[in-house]
Amino acid sequence: MKIEALLAEDAALVDAALPDYLKTTDERTALLYEAMRYSATSGGKRIRPFLVLEFCRMFGGEEKAALPFACAIECVHASSLIHDDMPCMDNDALRRGRPTNHVVYGEDIALLAGDALITRGYELAARNPYLPPATVLAATAMLLREAGAEGMMGGQQIDLVCEKKKADFDTLLAMHAKKTGALIRASARLGCYAAGIVSDEDPRAAAASAYAEGIGLAFQIVDDILDAVGDEAVLGKKTHADDVLGKTTFLSFMSVEKARAYAEEITKKAVSALKVYEGHEILTEFAGYLLSRNK
């Protein structure tokens, strides 16, 4: 409960800041901005912004320096959902209980809204006014790497290819590490940059990456378990979707019990990376929350 309240608090910060970042003075482009806001301000748990804000706090940074990065990563994430939902990808008509972007605005505007939202996200990062230019530049370059073909988008491509033929276990791990893991790691790293930690070799940056990679992977395993044995009423979506699509999941390689134990072990290791740092309790609790969630 306590962690859920903290999540909601951080989400509220982002929800309050985002609309101001997604508006224009040009009435002729009001439709595009409306479509961008529709997806970026549609709720969700705001896990990525939470990681940005909490890593920044744990490492002694200022909230105001983390907030532009938190909004940036949410724009990047929301953009990927718009494009993922399109008919040529997953063809989903519903997202978070609302019609998807292309259902409301048409595929042409949705395609553009995804492009514009990710670009705006990158720009928010690049225009963070609360940190030195060299720090902002390094953070932006990192975000671009993790979002692009070496990160999230590369993972999406692996996923598309896997839908057509069964994946082996290493490919499944590589796919998740990129598809969702890269942006979760980027979130933790953005929090570090906001706290002035620039170098990849700084042990705090390395610990943030190790933690984020662990909870990102555990998150996926739990997702697969919930799809197989979760409660549709609690989840708010159909279960057994992976089965219907013939998707390779962790349960293609192990039983539900083994998968649960695997997720627990990974989470334990992820959390241990932060133990030496004062104030790690919130992030430790968060990892447990992700593990034990039932939706």
Place this chain on the structure above:
Amino acid sequence: MKIEALLAEDAALVDAALPDYLKTTDERTALLYEAMRYSATSGGKRIRPFLVLEFCRMFGGEEKAALPFACAIECVHASSLIHDDMPCMDNDALRRGRPTNHVVYGEDIALLAGDALITRGYELAARNPYLPPATVLAATAMLLREAGAEGMMGGQQIDLVCEKKKADFDTLLAMHAKKTGALIRASARLGCYAAGIVSDEDPRAAAASAYAEGIGLAFQIVDDILDAVGDEAVLGKKTHADDVLGKTTFLSFMSVEKARAYAEEITKKAVSALKVYEGHEILTEFAGYLLSRNK
């Protein structure tokens, strides 16, 4: 002829550099990179990279500092073409005489390739190693602004709305200023950044913007004229496409003769912005070349 040789020389620099910027060590994402290279290295006049390189040279910068920016802007441009050609947008099967990206790789990979190519373009800009971080950051933030909803993508949205209802003259100007003008201006400005000119208020930056806005607009007017009275065999594409689509063009408001005179006047003004700078001849000649082209 001389200007065409210079264009070809600069294009060769970009063509030589781009493949190295678009490769991965992860065999699992080779397909995505192949799709990115397919569109980014498919020729074209490379007008935008030319502007980056020539503005940098005119203002005394080093070619090596301009080249990453030149490749970056071409990636951004190529990405916009991939998405523009998709069935939900213009639904074009051919581009520069070759099948479009989605025809070769499928719509799902093409959508991702566009996303990944634009992200890689931004990243190339952000990782330019030949300039101080503050300069690189300012250049990257400018590029993100000009490519996004306030620039190119906003212009694309205006264009989509105009297809559904006739546009007035001011809207036509606003649409072109954003849809193609913003990236042409960004090219000229990137050349300035590469030469160490950072401030918007620097008279050289202002001159570069004025020049680029002028030639960008003249380019569009000439495009409209060629579509109406050009030679299909020389153009290598069907003429009267605007008529068929019921598009608002400059010829919706004036005769071919008046449009030609208008383009000449704008070009003259654009060129005059550079006159005070030594070495303006190449860019002056380039403006004339764009005006008198027959394809």
